[in-house]
Amino acid sequence: MNPTVRTAVIPAAGLGTRFLPATKAQPKEMLPVVDRPAIQYVVEEAMTAGLDDVLIVTSRGKSVIEDHFDRMPDLEAELERKDKSEALAAVVALAQGARMHYVRQGEPLGLGHAVGMAADHVGQSPFAVLLPDDLMVDDAALLRGMLGAHAERGASVIALKRVPSDEISAYGCPRIEAVDGPLVRIHEIVEKPSPEEAPSDLAVTGRYVFTPAIFEALDKVEPGKGGEIQLTDAIGVLSDSEPVYGWTFSDGRFDVGTPLDHLRATVEIALARPELRSTFGAFLADAVRRHGLG
Numbered sequence: 001m002n003p004t005v006r007t008a009v010i011p012a013a014g015l016g017t018r019f020l021p022a023t024k025a026q027p028k029e030m031l032p033v034v035d036r037p038a039i040q041y042v043v044e045e046a047m048t049a050g051l052d053d054v055l056i057v058t059s060r061g062k063s064v065i066e067d068h069f070d071r072m073p074d075l076e077a078e079l080e081r082k083d084k085s086e087a088l089a090a091v092v093a094l095a096q097g098a099r100m101h102y103v104r105q106g107e108p109l110g111l112g113h114a115v116g117m118a119a120d121h122v123g124q125s126p127f128a129v130l131l132p133d134d135l136m137v138d139d140a141a142l143l144r145g146m147l148g149a150h151a152e153r154g155a156s157v158i159a160l161k162r163v164p165s166d167e168i169s170a171y172g173c174p175r176i177e178a179v180d181g182p183l184v185r186i187h188e189i190v191e192k193p194s195p196e197e198a199p200s201d202l203a204v205t206g207r208y209v210f211t212p213a214i215f216e217a218l219d220k221v222e223p224g225k226g227g228e229i230q231l232t233d234a235i236g237v238l239s240d241s242e243p244v245y246g247w248t249f250s251d252g253r254f255d256v257g258t259p260l261d262h263l264r265a266t267v268e269i270a271l272a273r274p275e276l277r278s279t280f281g282a283f284l285a286d287a288v289r290r291h292g293l294g
Contacts, residue, residue, distance in 0.1 A: 005147055005209060006053050007127040008046035011114035012039060013059035013105040014133075018258055027062045028257060029132045034269050034276075038256045039065060039132045040094070046130060047098050048140035049147060055101045055121050057114045066102055071095045110228030115210075116218045124212045126150060131206030133257030135265050137272070143207055146247045149183050150209045153245060156238060158186060159207035160246040161253055165195040171203035172232040174246055182248045186239060189232050202246065204232060205253060214238055 016028025023031070029039035043054055058065055072091065079088040101121060105114050115129055128143065136142055146157040160174060172191050176184040176199075190199055208231075217237040221229050238244055254265035267284065270276045288294040 003126055005126045005128055005150060006051055007118075007122055007125065008043075008051040008054050009057065009115060009118040009122070009127055009129045010039065010042055010046075010054065010132055011057045011105075011111060011129070012062065012065060012132050013057050013108065013114055014257075015108070016257070019262075027065055029062075030064055030068065031256075031262065033135065033256060033262065033266050034273070037068065038135055038262075040068070041135050042130050042132045043069070043098065045136055045140045045143060046128065049128075049143040051128060052098050053101070054098045055103060055118050057105050057117050058102055059105050059108070066100075069095060069100045108228075109223070110226075110230055112218050112221060112229035112231040112234050115231055115234075116215060116229070119215045122212060122215075126209065126211050129206075129208040129210065133255055134206030135254045135256045136207070136252050137254065137265065137268055138252035142247065142249050142252065145182065145249075146207060146209045149245060149247055153243070154211070155243045155245055156211050156214065156235070157183075157209040157245045157247050158235065159205045160184070160202040160248045161205045162201050162248065162250050163203045165198070165201065168198045168201065168203060169194055171205070173198045173200060174202055174204065175199035176202065176246060179245065184246045184248060186235075186244045186246050188239070189236055191230070191232055202248060204235075211238075211242065213242060217241075 012027065012029045014028065016023035019028050019031065030037040033041065046054055056065060076088060076091060079091070103117050103121065105117050118127065128147070142159060146159060149157045163171065169192050172189045173193050174186045175188040176186055179185050188199065189204060190197065214234060217234040218229060220237050221233045223229055235244060255261040256265050270280050
């Protein structure tokens, strides 16, 4: 039986320049989507998929992330005094839901370097990587499918989203071999190909399940532009020594690192909330009408 994955690694050391000036003094991961910061959705996704050990890779100025997932006795006492039991239960559950750990990435040396920072914590166990810019609105279905594939195959599994041909040049794009249903075998990843050169219509997106061999692969990768170590390069190295699979999907992902998709995610999540759906839906319909968009 293959080892059970229990650890989620969340790289959260980026500067968030696409959201300036909002991210000048606060981490992009703490920007709210409806009523909670984006990174909380990612932690909750990991927990829903059964991952109860979370390591967040942070950087200077991001201690507020640690504070968010910690107990706050003064706040809890105030909520109890005011008999706000629902809010109190929510903040306590947030702090008790998973074992939270943190490590700092001292220099911005790329996603591969950030993942490599988890080596001491992970050891020789398989683990998942969840990028906080990629918010999945799917009740952890994608991640659970990937974990199931890893449990069956004992190999690394990469999330692959089908995208239109005019978007493929923004992603790593794999050459694949069909295996079973959404599962494919990855033979090569071409970084940001033109539509004519793309080996498939699949884009590498921000969910990964890795065997610990990824750390050895990262050690073999030569730094690129700006001294950055690319995770896709390490996946290519890994695929030379052991099988690497992809898990294909189409819907449910929002890139909340961009203002437009952040707004889309906010709308989708708000409309899925029973207490917001009717009133907010009516507001949206009226706004569309007033602005002559429908």
